[in-house]
Amino acid sequence: MSGLRRERWGIQTRRRVAHAATYGTLLMATxxxxxxxxxxxxxxxxxxxxxxxxxxQWIPTIFTLSPYGQVLGSSRYLRTFVNSYFIAxxxxxxxxxxxxxxxxxxxxxxxxxxxxxxxxxxxxxMFPLVLLCIPYFRVVVRIGLYDTLTALIVVYTTFTLPFCIxxxxxxxxxxxxxxxxxxxxxxxSRLGAIVRTLLPMSFPALVGSGLYxxxxxxxxxxxxxxxxxxxxxxxxxxxxxxxxxxFVTEWNMMMAFSVLASAPLVVAFIFLQRYVVxxxxxxxxx
Amino acid sequence: MSPxxxxxxxxxxELQAYAxxxxxxxxxxxxxxxxxxxxxxxxxxDITVRTETWAGLGNYAELLGNPLFWQIxxxxxxxxxxxxxxxxxIGLGLALLLHxxxxxxxxxxxxGLLIVPWLFAPTVAGMxxxxxxxxxxxxxxxxxxxGLLDPNQTINWLGNPQTSLLAVTVVNIWRAFPFFMVMLLAxxxxxxxxxxEAGDIDGTTPLQKFWYITIPALRGxxxxxxxxxxIWTFRAFDLVYVMTGGGPVDSSQVLPTSIYFDAFxxxxxxxxxxxxxxxxxxxxxxxxxxxxxxVKA
Numbered sequence: 001m002s003g004l005r006r007e008r009w010g011i012q013t014r015r016r017v018a019h020a021a022t023y024g025t026l027l028m029a030t031x032x033x034x035x036x037x038x039x040x041x042x043x044x045x046x047x048x049x050x051x052x053x054x055x056x057q058w059i060p061t062i063f064t065l066s067p068y069g070q071v072l073g074s075s076r077y078l079r080t081f082v083n084s085y086f087i088a089x090x091x092x093x094x095x096x097x098x099x100x101x102x103x104x105x106x107x108x109x110x111x112x113x114x115x116x117x118x119x120x121x122x123x124x125x126m127f128p129l130v131l132l133c134i135p136y137f138r139v140v141v142r143i144g145l146y147d148t149l150t151a152l153i154v155v156y157t158t159f160t161l162p163f164c165i166x167x168x169x170x171x172x173x174x175x176x177x178x179x180x181x182x183x184x185x186x187x188x189s190r191l192g193a194i195v196r197t198l199l200p201m202s203f204p205a206l207v208g209s210g211l212y213x214x215x216x217x218x219x220x221x222x223x224x225x226x227x228x229x230x231x232x233x234x235x236x237x238x239x240x241x242x243x244x245x246x247f248v249t250e251w252n253m254m255m256a257f258s259v260l261a262s263a264p265l266v267v268a269f270i271f272l273q274r275y276v277v278x279x280x281x282x283x284x285x286x
Numbered sequence: 287m288s289p290x291x292x293x294x295x296x297x298x299x300e301l302q303a304y305a306x307x308x309x310x311x312x313x314x315x316x317x318x319x320x321x322x323x324x325x326x327x328x329x330x331x332d333i334t335v336r337t338e339t340w341a342g343l344g345n346y347a348e349l350l351g352n353p354l355f356w357q358i359x360x361x362x363x364x365x366x367x368x369x370x371x372x373x374x375x376i377g378l379g380l381a382l383l384l385h386x387x388x389x390x391x392x393x394x395x396x397x398g399l400l401i402v403p404w405l406f407a408p409t410v411a412g413m414x415x416x417x418x419x420x421x422x423x424x425x426x427x428x429x430x431x432x433g434l435l436d437p438n439q440t441i442n443w444l445g446n447p448q449t450s451l452l453a454v455t456v457v458n459i460w461r462a463f464p465f466f467m468v469m470l471l472a473x474x475x476x477x478x479x480x481x482x483e484a485g486d487i488d489g490t491t492p493l494q495k496f497w498y499i500t501i502p503a504l505r506g507x508x509x510x511x512x513x514x515x516x517i518w519t520f521r522a523f524d525l526v527y528v529m530t531g532g533g534p535v536d537s538s539q540v541l542p543t544s545i546y547f548d549a550f551x552x553x554x555x556x557x558x559x560x561x562x563x564x565x566x567x568x569x570x571x572x573x574x575x576x577x578x579x580x581v582k583a
Contacts, residue, residue: 039414055431102311105307127566134325134559161314219407243413258410269405273398
């Protein structure tokens with residue numbers, strides 16, 4: 001009897017220790033991985049003299065929001081945020097719309113060339129963008145789109161499209177086609193049936209791939225450097241790099257800029273992470 | 287039925303499918319395939335701002351004869367292999383931790399927090415780390431505090447040819463491990479519980495379970511993400527460009543940044559095109575492997 005009880009005790013204690021160890025390790029790992037983020041945050045709210053110090057000043061002694069004021073008070077910097085929102089938003093809409101049409105064809109029809117199209121999409125996803133950079137630059141200059149947001153929107157839509165199509169296709173394929181067929185029997189056109197049944201049911205996939213598209217467009221840097229010249233047309237990633245190159249010492253302001261540039265996406269992802277995770281892993285786990 | 291309508295009937299599916307695919311395929315053909323053709327063409331020419339002269343294989347000969355190209359290629363391989371291996375190690379470790387029997391809400395909280403580095407633009411991540419790796423930055427500050435470093439002899443991580451490549455690799459590891467974590471966690475969650483229960487009955491140890499059940503079950507996911515990540519890392523431009531610009535003295539130069547500098551700073555468009563084609567050929571090996579897996583699935 002007592003031996004059995006002791007045995008059970010032992011198992012429970014061991015389980016509890018294992019549990020505590022798991023939590024402990026996770027906490028440690030998270031602390032290490034998020035330290036750069038925390039450091040960015042603390043530097044963004046302290047005066048610049050406290051940034052570069054040995055031994056380091058871990059916690060700011062003076063709290064100030066003036067770095068944020070510096071960024072938000074400058075129309076030049078605000079402009080880059082407007083540009084980034086505009087570009088990423090437009091690209092997301094285009095990419096989802098064109099992508100959903102193509103994904104529908106791949107998920108619902110059996111047709112000649114289907115395998116080739118799918119392979120083509122996967123291959124284009126692998127393309128090194130720096131390779132496209134050289135001809136794009138020459139073409140964009142020639143057709144007079146150099147230094148315009150239009151050029152960036154077209155380019156970003158192109159390279160987010162393959163991903164959108166493949167992700168939406170995987171999701172559409174899981175939705176039974178009887179849903180649309182029923183709507184079509186009730187007198188809907190094919191497009192009407194898509195809009196009324198398939199799209200609402202694929203809402204999670206649309207949110208997931210939409211967010212990822214937005215992220216890619218928001219974070220892109222190479223083409224924004226190559227195709228844009230003037231400050232009024234710059235996007236945030238290029239603005240950040242310009243800050244790094246021009247104001248090497250204004251660390252608090254640069255970190256405030258980084259926080260403002262990253263916060264919207266981080267917040268959106270934390271709330272919508274299940275959609276994105278679902279979208280990332282659909283098709284890949286088999 | 288008229289011949290035209292039979293034809294239309296026979297290819298009904300094709301017509302409908304390509305109508306839906308039309309906009310996407312047009313965009314991709316015009317903006318990916320045409321430029322690719324251009325790069326191939328340019329790689330056979332000597333190009334200046336005004337003139338283009340046929341150079342045959344001249345650019346390729348110059349490329350392969352340039353010791354710097356081989357050095358940069360080797361650095362790109364180190365950067366890629368180091369990143370991918372560490373992504374896998376860290377990602378798998380964290381996925382296994384998250385997959386233990388912990389509270390679901392807490393698991394989601396940790397997963398959400400640990401995804402954060404992946405959301406940063408490489409430029410932003412680069413800037414945060416330039417700040418931290420500064421000779422008077424927090425990393426050196428921490429190392430002197432715990433007594434590993436003499437305060438008068440701080441290390442310039444990004445300005446030293448011996449540490450610059452390592453530094454950018456570490457930052458790249460930090461930025462992209464969450465992708466592996468998320469994918470591997472999903473892979474772990476897809477393993478049916480009864481496989482492990484069968485293992486319990488046979489009296490396997492946890493290590494045996496990991497080696498003989500978990501790893502084989504994850505094999506497919508691991509292969510997929512390793513291929514994807516190799517491709518992504520091999521072609522990554524932003525981080526290196528922002529952090530070191532490939533320097534000092536090309537010690538952290540990788541192929542994408544080198545192509546960029548050759549084209550847009552040295553204005554050697556032909557040579558840079560040949561370099562880009564060389565890079566594409568290397569990437570193609572990984573891409574074909576990936577496509578074969580993806581199409582099978």
